[in-house]
Structures are given as structure tokens and as C-alpha cells.
Amino acid sequence: MTATYPEARNYIGGEWIAGAASSDSVNPADGSVLGSWQPGSKALAEQAVARAKQAFETTGWSSSPRQRAAALYELADRLEEVKDELADLIVAENGKLKREAVGEIMGSISETRYYAGLARTVLGRTLETAPGNFSMMNREAAGVTAIIVPWNAPVTLLVRSLGPALAAGCTVVIKPAPQTPLIHALVMRCVDGCASLPKGVVNSVNENGIEVGEALVASEDIDVISFTGSSATGKRIMAGAAPTLKRLSLELGGKAPAVVFEDADLDQAVRELTAASLMMAGQICVAATRFLVAKPIEAAFTARVKAAFEAVRTGPGADPASQMGSLIDHANQKRVAQLVEQAGDEGQLILKGGAPNGPLAKGAFITPTLFSIDDVRSPLVQEELFGPIVSVETFEDEQEAVAKANATRYGLAASVFTQNLNRATRISRAIRAGTVWLNCHGRLFAEGETGGYRHSGLGRLHGVEGLNDFLETKHVYLEAGAV
Incomplete structure (x- = not known):
């Protein structure tokens, strides 16, 4: 346009x-x-x-x-x-x-x-x-x-x-x-x-x-x-x-974890988290950037998210068929592309994104990336990446889930997916973040305060x-x- x-x-x-x-x-x-x-x-x-x-x-x-x-x-x-x-x-x-x-x-x-x-x-x-x-x-x-x-x-x-x-x-x-x-x-x-x-x-x-x-x-x-x-x-x-x-x-800044327990509704979780991680091409501080998944369901969850990410159509915001727009400029496109390469070095690429060819080549577009990683000390886990690049990490129990959710210096937002109300209450209290969404992610409105813990x-x-x-x-x- x-x-x-x-x-x-x-x-x-x-x-x-x-x-x-x-x-x-x-x-x-x-x-x-x-x-x-x-x-x-x-x-x-x-x-x-x-x-x-x-x-x-x-x-x-x-x-x-x-x-x-x-x-x-x-x-x-x-x-x-x-x-x-x-x-x-x-x-x-x-x-x-x-x-x-x-x-x-x-x-x-x-x-x-x-x-x-x-x-x-x-x-x-x-x-x-x-x-x-x-x-x-x-x-x-x-x-x-x-x-x-x-x-x-x-x-x-x-x-x-x-x-x-x-x-x-x-x-x-x-x-x-x-x-x-x-x-x-x-x-x-x-x-x-x-x-x-x-x-x-x-x-x-x-x-x-x-x-x-x-x-x-x-x-x-x-x-x-x-x-x-x-x-x-x-x-x-x-x-x-x-x-x-x-x-x-x-x-x-934010580095919002989404904690997905084994009793979560996977269809709902994948739908919510695909939208929450790729809205504004991931250029939003409350975007879901870390998927923390219970080990028994990791394979099923990851396969569904990969398919959902692959199906996302990247394109101009004015095109009604587009499902994710461009990054803000070419400098950020180059920065995110370098992070994708780093994710391949430090973790395992599940879906590798990149700059598209053809009619979109002139724009600052980049397709989604999904990678798995075990080291919470990695800069890919610790730093705000501000793009459509998401990590998958696993946990054994509630204690480990909370520890990983709180493992970064950020505390702006998080989400928890479980059908157990008592668990949802426990985990939302334990996560140190200004907003914790339950079985959804990214709901913002004038009446509800937002803000961060820590950094x-x-x-x-x-x-x-x-x-x-x-x-x-x-x-x-x-x-x-x-x-």
C-alpha cells in the first residue's frame, strides 16, 4: 500500500x-x-x-x-x-x-x-x-x-x-x-x-x-x-x-512463559498460543515466547504447534488473507534471522523461519520459528527476542514448572493451561508476573491493570x-x- x-x-x-x-x-x-x-x-x-x-x-x-x-x-x-x-x-x-x-x-x-x-x-x-x-x-x-x-x-x-x-x-x-x-x-x-x-x-x-x-x-x-x-x-x-x-x-521488557500441563485442552492451548506468540509478528512485550510443556504431552503439543505455525500465512497487513504481518524494519528482520541461526546452534530447530522470497522479498517479513532448548541460562531463554521465534521447554512437575517460569529476570505476563482449578490457582500465585492468564493468553482491556515484576x-x-x-x-x- x-x-x-x-x-x-x-x-x-x-x-x-x-x-x-x-x-x-x-x-x-x-x-x-x-x-x-x-x-x-x-x-x-x-x-x-x-x-x-x-x-x-x-x-x-x-x-x-x-x-x-x-x-x-x-x-x-x-x-x-x-x-x-x-x-x-x-x-x-x-x-x-x-x-x-x-x-x-x-x-x-x-x-x-x-x-x-x-x-x-x-x-x-x-x-x-x-x-x-x-x-x-x-x-x-x-x-x-x-x-x-x-x-x-x-x-x-x-x-x-x-x-x-x-x-x-x-x-x-x-x-x-x-x-x-x-x-x-x-x-x-x-x-x-x-x-x-x-x-x-x-x-x-x-x-x-x-x-x-x-x-x-x-x-x-x-x-x-x-x-x-x-x-x-x-x-x-x-x-x-x-x-x-x-x-x-x-x-x-517481557519473556512471557506459557505453562501447559498434561490435563490441558490441547486444541485450546495450541489455538491460544499460536495467536499469542505471533500477534504483531511477536513484537509485543506480553507475547507468549516460552512454551513450558509437561513431558508426557510434549511430543503431541509440539507437533500441533509446528503444524499451526507452518499454516500461518505471512504477508502484507492490508491483505485479508495474511495471518501475520511484517517486522517493523529490515534491521529487525536481520536481527531475528540471526537469532534463528543461534537457536539452531544452541537448541534444536523444530521449524526454521526465514525471510520469504518472491513478492514479499522487499518487505521486512520473516516466517515463524519454533525450537526446543534445555538450558534456561541460554540468552535465547533469558533475553527478550521480540519477533516470531518461540522456545519449547519441558518440566516434570509443578515445582519445576514454576522454577522455569520464574527463571528469567522478567515478570510482565504469563499464562497457565490446565483444567484443574486448584492447580491453576497455585501456579498463578507462584509465578512472579504482573498478569497471569488462565487457559488463554493476551487479554488486555482498559479496566484491568497491567505492569511488571522485577526487570x-x-x-x-x-x-x-x-x-x-x-x-x-x-x-x-x-x-x-x-x-
């Missing part, structure tokens, strides 16, 4: 601001140029932070919950108006399937409306500590928030931070991913169309490097950073934010707790005197 889209510029104080020399945005499925975008700079980042701080300090935004709710409802309406155009653009610029793009948009609209409702229910509490002595615990906006957005779900992973930040009363500076600038620009045009949103409350600065991100992390005027991305980058942000003691909301991050997004990282608690004390 080729199309021409408006140039993506920086959005500061309600104005579209030019940046550095334009760069092209390319369709990863065929290499065609979709449009252009202008990177920002440290100076533009500082300008955006200043406008966000001014809006926080001089407007009534932080103390106007009904206005915040109205603005979020307006944003949801604007997103709904452009949902078809946005879906096509996500397919073109991100490479994912059309159904995945539509799901991302509809989830984002739902999330925006969810936080619009919560904006009017930010509650504190009051207690009388002695006769006539009152303590009022007020919940107030934390201040100016920087949101750093990844490329793999550029609308959802923006909205799930932007929604609670705005609902809490914060003002915002966004740094979008350089791989998906046109998608982000269309969302920002929706933001620009919200009449209830004061100018300067939401700002955005593009980047093709680290200059803008470093400026936001180091800024004395940024109070909160909400980042979704790799654990390695999250650690650098945490270190960079330490001198200014910023609040951090970090959803980082998978800090804080929670989605749900009521998603507001917490953007709020401060203030204790106001009054001695009114006893009557």
Missing part, C-alpha cells in the same frame, strides 16, 4: 512547529515512502516543557475534573471519526495486520472513554484525628508528565499513559517513536481538535535519536516520566532521572491504579476546635 500523508511536525502549545530536515517514513511491507516527518531537538523539547509547565500553573486544568472528562470524551470522538484512516495508516507504517490495527484503535477509544469517566471520580479521604481536628487527604495532579512511546502499538501505548495523565490533571510532553511518526501525527491532529483542551496541556516533539529523550529525562520541570520499552532503556532512564528524583512509570518495570497502567503514578497525595490539616 502506498499513500501520501501530511508531513508530521512537532506540536507545541497548540501550534505545528517545524523541526530539522525532513526524514521519510517507509512502509516496512514493501519499502514504499508513505510521507515525511521533521525531527525535533533539545531546544524544542525545552520549549514544549515550558509550555506544559505554563499550562499546568496558569490554567484551571488541574482543578477542573469536568473539563478534563469533556476533553477526553472529545478525544475519543475524534479518534472514532478517523478510525478507518488511522487503521490504514497503522497497517502501512507499522506493518501489522488490519484486524490488529482495528483492535488497537478500538481499544484506545475504549481506554480514552474509561479515563474520561475516572476523571470525575478522583477521590481523597477525610478523618477526624481528635475532636475538631480534621485531616484531609487530597489527591492532586503530579505536574508535568513526559510520555515516551514505542513503535509497536503507537496508539494504544500512548493512550494508556495519556488517558490517566490527563484524567489526573497533569500536562504532557510526548516523544513518539521515530518508526511511526505519521500515525502519531494523526493522533495529535485529533488532540488539536479537542475544544475543551487548553493549548499547551498536550505537546509533542519528534525525535530520530536520543537528544529529545535525554532532555526530557534531565529536565527539572518534568515531574513524571511514563515510558514503555526495553528494560535496558528503562534502566538508563531511571539512572538519568535520579538527579531530579522524578516519579517513574515504566513498563519494560519488567515499575507501577501499573490501565485500570484505577493507572491514575496513581500521575497523582500526589496532599495532607491538609485543620484544627476547627470542639464545639
Whole structure:
């Protein structure tokens, strides 16, 4: 698919601001140029932070919950108006399937409306500590928030931070991913169309490097950073934010195990895990990447998964027949191809994926890989691979299953497949992950909190707790005197 889209510029104080020399945005499925975008700079980042701080300090935004709710409802309406155009653009610029793009948009609209409702229910509490002595615990906006957005779900992973930040009363500076600038620009045009949103409350600065991100992390005027991305980058942000003691909301890498017991419904498990491991071509932090299988059923399970993976049709996201889209770019295609070779060296290849020939050769496509491995210390088991490459590991009993599930430093998500409710309860409690799905994988929605243990991050997004990282608690004390 080729199309021409408006140039993506920086959005500061309600104005579209030019940046550095334009760069092209390319369709990863065929290499065609979709449009252009202008990177920002440290100076533009500082300008955006200043406008966000001014809006926080001089407007009534932080103390106007009904206005915040109205603005979020307006944003949801604007997103709904452009949902078809946005879906096509996500397919073109991100490479994912059309159904995945539509799901991302509809989830984002739902999330925006969810936080619009919560904006009017930010509650504190009051207690009388002695006769006539009152303590009022007020919940107030934390201040100016920087949101750093990844490329793999550029609308959802923006909205799930932007929604609670705005609902809490914060003002915002966004740094979008350089791989998906046109998608982000269309969302920002929706933001620009919200009449209830004061100018300067939401700002955005593009980047093709680290200059803008470093400026936001180091800024004395940024109070909160909400980042979704790799654990390695999250650690650098945490270190960079330490001198200014910023609040951090970090959803980082994942290495989600799927534990399949001998009493599992194999048809259901294979169906769920094929979809969960190959959605977005495996480029999602909650993807099922490790299949931990009870030894008595390993052969049957592996044979079924291999057949399911072989049947997956890789192709352009706009093609209704495609079942898995492209990777984000050729650099990642090359990276995953190297991992496939490593899997053959360190484990046993059950199904070897690779770059297809023919009409798909121009795109960043790679077919699924399935391999077995025994060494949990291998980097293939320990590291987030971020592609359609999945390991099969076996276990003897519950104790070994839990030990292997917890064997990496990640703890974002996991799933358990068993028909024994007591076992499901035991294992879900024992696995150290922020989300554990039972007999399914990958169910995400606005009402349910997500987040990680250990190296998978800090804080929670989605749900009521998603507001917490953007709020401060203030204790106001009054001695009114006893009557």
C-alpha cells in the first residue's frame, strides 16, 4: 500500500512547529515512502516543557475534573471519526495486520472513554484525628508528565499513559517513536481538535535519536516520566532521572512463559498460543515466547504447534488473507534471522523461519520459528527476542514448572493451561508476573491493570491504579476546635 500523508511536525502549545530536515517514513511491507516527518531537538523539547509547565500553573486544568472528562470524551470522538484512516495508516507504517490495527484503535477509544469517566471520580479521604481536628487527604495532579512511546502499538501505548495523565490533571510532553511518526501525527491532529483542551496541556516533539529523550529525562520541570520499552532503556532512564528524583512509570521488557500441563485442552492451548506468540509478528512485550510443556504431552503439543505455525500465512497487513504481518524494519528482520541461526546452534530447530522470497522479498517479513532448548541460562531463554521465534521447554512437575517460569529476570505476563482449578490457582500465585492468564493468553482491556515484576518495570497502567503514578497525595490539616 502506498499513500501520501501530511508531513508530521512537532506540536507545541497548540501550534505545528517545524523541526530539522525532513526524514521519510517507509512502509516496512514493501519499502514504499508513505510521507515525511521533521525531527525535533533539545531546544524544542525545552520549549514544549515550558509550555506544559505554563499550562499546568496558569490554567484551571488541574482543578477542573469536568473539563478534563469533556476533553477526553472529545478525544475519543475524534479518534472514532478517523478510525478507518488511522487503521490504514497503522497497517502501512507499522506493518501489522488490519484486524490488529482495528483492535488497537478500538481499544484506545475504549481506554480514552474509561479515563474520561475516572476523571470525575478522583477521590481523597477525610478523618477526624481528635475532636475538631480534621485531616484531609487530597489527591492532586503530579505536574508535568513526559510520555515516551514505542513503535509497536503507537496508539494504544500512548493512550494508556495519556488517558490517566490527563484524567489526573497533569500536562504532557510526548516523544513518539521515530518508526511511526505519521500515525502519531494523526493522533495529535485529533488532540488539536479537542475544544475543551487548553493549548499547551498536550505537546509533542519528534525525535530520530536520543537528544529529545535525554532532555526530557534531565529536565527539572518534568515531574513524571511514563515510558514503555526495553528494560535496558528503562534502566538508563531511571539512572538519568535520579538527579531530579522524578516519579517513574515504566513498563519494560517481557519473556512471557506459557505453562501447559498434561490435563490441558490441547486444541485450546495450541489455538491460544499460536495467536499469542505471533500477534504483531511477536513484537509485543506480553507475547507468549516460552512454551513450558509437561513431558508426557510434549511430543503431541509440539507437533500441533509446528503444524499451526507452518499454516500461518505471512504477508502484507492490508491483505485479508495474511495471518501475520511484517517486522517493523529490515534491521529487525536481520536481527531475528540471526537469532534463528543461534537457536539452531544452541537448541534444536523444530521449524526454521526465514525471510520469504518472491513478492514479499522487499518487505521486512520473516516466517515463524519454533525450537526446543534445555538450558534456561541460554540468552535465547533469558533475553527478550521480540519477533516470531518461540522456545519449547519441558518440566516434570509443578515445582519445576514454576522454577522455569520464574527463571528469567522478567515478570510482565504469563499464562497457565490446565483444567484443574486448584492447580491453576497455585501456579498463578507462584509465578512472579504482573498478569497471569488462565487457559488463554493476551487479554488486555482498559479496566484491568497491567505492569511488571522485577526487570519488567515499575507501577501499573490501565485500570484505577493507572491514575496513581500521575497523582500526589496532599495532607491538609485543620484544627476547627470542639464545639
